[in-house]
Amino acid sequence: MTTSHPDRAAARTKTIMQATLALAQEVGYAKLSIEAVAARAGVGKHTIYRRWPSKGLLFLDSLLSLNEPVFDYPDTGDIVADLRRQICTVVDLLANPPWGPLYQALVGEAQHDPAVAAGLNERFIRPQTDKTIVRLRAAQEQGQVSSDMDLDLVMATLSGPLYFRLLITQEPLTHNYVDRVLEALFAGMSPRL
Amino acid sequence: MTTSHPDRAAARTKTIMQATLALAQEVGYAKLSIEAVAARAGVGKHTIYRRWPSKGLLFLDSLLSLNEPVFDYPDTGDIVADLRRQICTVVDLLANPPWGPLYQALVGEAQHDPAVAAGLNERFIRPQTDKTIVRLRAAQEQGQVSSDMDLDLVMATLSGPLYFRLLITQEPLTHNYVDRVLEALFAGMSPRL
Amino acid sequence: MTTSHPDRAAARTKTIMQATLALAQEVGYAKLSIEAVAARAGVGKHTIYRRWPSKGLLFLDSLLSLNEPVFDYPDTGDIVADLRRQICTVVDLLANPPWGPLYQALVGEAQHDPAVAAGLNERFIRPQTDKTIVRLRAAQEQGQVSSDMDLDLVMATLSGPLYFRLLITQEPLTHNYVDRVLEALFAGMSPRL
Amino acid sequence: MTTSHPDRAAARTKTIMQATLALAQEVGYAKLSIEAVAARAGVGKHTIYRRWPSKGLLFLDSLLSLNEPVFDYPDTGDIVADLRRQICTVVDLLANPPWGPLYQALVGEAQHDPAVAAGLNERFIRPQTDKTIVRLRAAQEQGQVSSDMDLDLVMATLSGPLYFRLLITQEPLTHNYVDRVLEALFAGMSPRL
DNA sequence: GGGTAAGCGAGACGGTACGTCCTGTCTTTGC
DNA sequence: GCAAAGACAGGACGTACCGTCTCGCTTACCC
Numbered sequence: 001m002t003t004s005h006p007d008r009a010a011a012r013t014k015t016i017m018q019a020t021l022a023l024a025q026e027v028g029y030a031k032l033s034i035e036a037v038a039a040r041a042g043v044g045k046h047t048i049y050r051r052w053p054s055k056g057l058l059f060l061d062s063l064l065s066l067n068e069p070v071f072d073y074p075d076t077g078d079i080v081a082d083l084r085r086q087i088c089t090v091v092d093l094l095a096n097p098p099w100g101p102l103y104q105a106l107v108g109e110a111q112h113d114p115a116v117a118a119g120l121n122e123r124f125i126r127p128q129t130d131k132t133i134v135r136l137r138a139a140q141e142q143g144q145v146s147s148d149m150d151l152d153l154v155m156a157t158l159s160g161p162l163y164f165r166l167l168i169t170q171e172p173l174t175h176n177y178v179d180r181v182l183e184a185l186f187a188g189m190s191p192r193l
Numbered sequence: 194m195t196t197s198h199p200d201r202a203a204a205r206t207k208t209i210m211q212a213t214l215a216l217a218q219e220v221g222y223a224k225l226s227i228e229a230v231a232a233r234a235g236v237g238k239h240t241i242y243r244r245w246p247s248k249g250l251l252f253l254d255s256l257l258s259l260n261e262p263v264f265d266y267p268d269t270g271d272i273v274a275d276l277r278r279q280i281c282t283v284v285d286l287l288a289n290p291p292w293g294p295l296y297q298a299l300v301g302e303a304q305h306d307p308a309v310a311a312g313l314n315e316r317f318i319r320p321q322t323d324k325t326i327v328r329l330r331a332a333q334e335q336g337q338v339s340s341d342m343d344l345d346l347v348m349a350t351l352s353g354p355l356y357f358r359l360l361i362t363q364e365p366l367t368h369n370y371v372d373r374v375l376e377a378l379f380a381g382m383s384p385r386l
Numbered sequence: 387m388t389t390s391h392p393d394r395a396a397a398r399t400k401t402i403m404q405a406t407l408a409l410a411q412e413v414g415y416a417k418l419s420i421e422a423v424a425a426r427a428g429v430g431k432h433t434i435y436r437r438w439p440s441k442g443l444l445f446l447d448s449l450l451s452l453n454e455p456v457f458d459y460p461d462t463g464d465i466v467a468d469l470r471r472q473i474c475t476v477v478d479l480l481a482n483p484p485w486g487p488l489y490q491a492l493v494g495e496a497q498h499d500p501a502v503a504a505g506l507n508e509r510f511i512r513p514q515t516d517k518t519i520v521r522l523r524a525a526q527e528q529g530q531v532s533s534d535m536d537l538d539l540v541m542a543t544l545s546g547p548l549y550f551r552l553l554i555t556q557e558p559l560t561h562n563y564v565d566r567v568l569e570a571l572f573a574g575m576s577p578r579l
Numbered sequence: 580m581t582t583s584h585p586d587r588a589a590a591r592t593k594t595i596m597q598a599t600l601a602l603a604q605e606v607g608y609a610k611l612s613i614e615a616v617a618a619r620a621g622v623g624k625h626t627i628y629r630r631w632p633s634k635g636l637l638f639l640d641s642l643l644s645l646n647e648p649v650f651d652y653p654d655t656g657d658i659v660a661d662l663r664r665q666i667c668t669v670v671d672l673l674a675n676p677p678w679g680p681l682y683q684a685l686v687g688e689a690q691h692d693p694a695v696a697a698g699l700n701e702r703f704i705r706p707q708t709d710k711t712i713v714r715l716r717a718a719q720e721q722g723q724v725s726s727d728m729d730l731d732l733v734m735a736t737l738s739g740p741l742y743f744r745l746l747i748t749q750e751p752l753t754h755n756y757v758d759r760v761l762e763a764l765f766a767g768m769s770p771r772l
Numbered sequence: 773g774g775g776t777a778a779g780c781g782a783g784a785c786g787g788t789a790c791g792t793c794c795t796g797t798c799t800t801t802g803c
Numbered sequence: 804g805c806a807a808a809g810a811c812a813g814g815a816c817g818t819a820c821c822g823t824c825t826c827g828c829t830t831a832c833c834c
Contacts, residue, residue: 008799008810008811034789044812045790045812046791046810046811047810107360108300109301110361111297111301112298112301113223146383146384150377161349161350161352163353163360164349165349168313181346181349184343184350185381186382188379188382189379190338190380191337191340201830226821227821227822228819235781236781238782238821239779239780239822243779414691420796421794430807431809432798435797436806493746494686494687494688494691496747498607529770531768532766532769539740540763542743543736546739547738548739549742549746550742555704555735556696570729570732571768574766575725575764576767591784612814612815613817614815615815622785622786623788624787624817624818625786625817626785626786628817629785
């Protein structure tokens with residue numbers, strides 16, 4: 001066991017993560033310092049280092065601790081509508097203020113720190129992918145999605161254009177954009193017969 | 194005129210960018226410091242600050258200075274083959290050692306520094322997109338690509354899945370993956386009629 | 387009663403003091419930490435703080451616990467010989483390895499911590515002085531020492547040059563040096579008549 | 580050359596030493612921290628570490644920088660009177676507030692740090708000793724001091740009792756005490772003939 | 773062809789944060 | 804029922820870079 005009094009320890013952990021998010025909102029991830037988090041949380045630096053080995057992982061944990069139960073898929077029988085609804089929900093949360101910039105920073109940090117990349121994948125991307133695949137498989141069985149599609153690849157083609165916009169061109173992610181991506185992906189690029 | 198002796202200045206600029214790349218290869222972008230670059234290049238820190246306002250932009254310039262003339266599109270008349278060839282070339286360069294990790298770091302930095310994001314877009318992404326669009330427009334006119342497709346969106350659906358793999362799941366980008374993406378995008382997700 | 391099981395407590399106290407001395411020998415007093423003593427002694431820090439209020443006093447206790455019964459004065463009837471023998475014994479113990487450096491450190495600590503200074507005086511210097519004075523008084527009565535001498539002052543003039551060497555010039559304290567000091571003090575600085 | 584602008588650098592050095600002394604007066608040497616000195620002096624910590632390798636040597640330099648030209652010997656022809664005058668001057672300065680406690684702390688630190696001990700000897704004790712010996716040699720030639728006395732030893736017997744009082748018994752050092760020491764040393768401990 | 777200005781290396785500087793160590797207090801758990 | 808184990812807030816350590824700032828040297832340009 002790590003801690004003598006789990007409740008106390010858990011409370012402190014939460015305090016630190018809240019301070020982290022608050023400060024990140026105020027100054028941005030780049031200027032976030034463990035020193036400042038400790039001060040804000042009223043905590044010794046060691047208490048942070050005891051829990052997290054790096055600023056990146058602290059930040060990852062803090063963001064994931066929000067953990068709004070957003071991510072359960074609807075199943076109305078219409079795969080395009082369900083995908084649209086799900087994607088819009090996630091996009092609203094992760095690609096717009098207040099969390100958008102922080103999620104962006106998190107992905108940025110994952111490019112510098114393999115541990116953050118691994119955590120991000122295991123704890124956010126992979127579960128999200130799994131749920132999407134479950135829904136897509138049902139759609140395949142219902143004949144709404146081409147049966148020879150690798151569903152991991154489908155996840156990538158769905159998510160990719162959104163991340164491209166979020167991370168590369170950094171234009172705003174609108175519901176309209178989601179619609180157009182879905183439409184294009186279902187239609188395919190080949191000319192209509 | 195910027196410099197009393199343009200040749201000297203240009204040479205120094207190049208030296209600095211080479212030192213930047215060399216050091217970045219050795220220690221990674223995250224641990225790169227302007228102090229170390231200056232020392233490695235045998236140059237005063239001021240000489241760097243006079244040329245670049247931040248580590249990120251120095252790094253952007255350094256990477257782009259490689260500027261291998263890779264990016265001109267072939268036009269064999271077969272859009273899928275041409276896209277494949279082009280994308281594979283870029284992927285081989287930017288998503289594999291030795292430059293892959295550094296390009297990844299550059300995109301990561303763009304998430305923290307708007308100036309880097311802007312530079313990356315204007316100087317690398319946008320030109321690349323423009324060339325792609327030219328080639329796609331030709332394909333549209335030849336009836337190889339659906340005529341009602343927004344070509345900017347096509348660029349995003351082509352690039353997105355690759356960036357998703359590079360930045361998010363961080364799995365290796367293979368030619369096979371490029372093939373599968375192209376195939377899926379041209380076929381579309383809807384079931385075969 | 388202080389402790390439920392006095393023997394146990396006394397044993398623990400001894401263990402701690404031994405660990406203190408062992409560590410002090412290894413790393414020196416300056417780098418000694420209560421944390422390390424606790425770890426070495428296999429004891430909680432609290433157990434140390436319960437017994438000693440400061441590192442200095444712990445160290446003082448530890449050193450005095452050696453308490454070799456060195457310090458009883460001989461009385462052969464020859465005051466100079468007796469002083470010489472006594473001083474040499476003390477010097478051999480306190481001004482040479484292994485205890486010399488630690489005694490030096492203890493006196494050093496007394497300069498920073500009044501409690502250590504007080505303890506050192508009461509528990510080591512004063513008793514030593516008292517015994518010396520007893521012997522000197524006998525010598526005075528026998529006519530071997532000038533009768534109008536303040537014996538506390540004599541103690542200071544005997545000890546002072548030795549401490550000066552130990553603490554200030556930090557040269558080695560030899561029996562020969564002891565001889566010369568005694569000779570000089572008994573002869574006085576005035577020229578021979 | 581160490582510094583581009585010697586005057587600036589010297590001024591900063593002085594500022595730091597003054598801040599050191601001021602803080603040492605306020606909180607004592609034991610609680611003095613380089614961090615606090617830097618803050619008080621309005622200086623980066625590095626600027627201190629660039630000049631001094633340890634708190635002890637900074638403190639040594641700071642104290643010696645007072646360097647009041649106190650220490651030149653009078654020569655009235657009467658060695659006892661001259662010694663008395665000289666010793667009283669030094670005692671007034673070094674064994675009483677405001678510098679007494681700090682000089683005491685310096686000697687204390689010398690017990691923990693050999694570099695401080697060496698510096699103290701070379702830069703303060705040795706010069707002082709040399710001047711004393713010059714005066715004593717003159718006295719020897721005039722027949723006021725026994726001619727077979729080792730003058731280094733005389734210095735130790737003069738200084739020792741004073742340091743014993745300052746460092747060990749930590750009683751106040753008065754002019755009267757100086758008188759009694761001088762008298763005892765010149766008279767010798769042997770009984771009057 | 774000599775004076776002046778600019779670029780430059782070198783590195784000092786005030787700061788900020790790092791990650792570590794230790795202090796002295798407090799809490800829990802296990803023997 | 805005490806003590807080991809160690810969490811904790813706090814403070815200082817010594818280091819690394821940041822971005823700014825002189826310094827003196829070396830060109831090269833213009834008169």
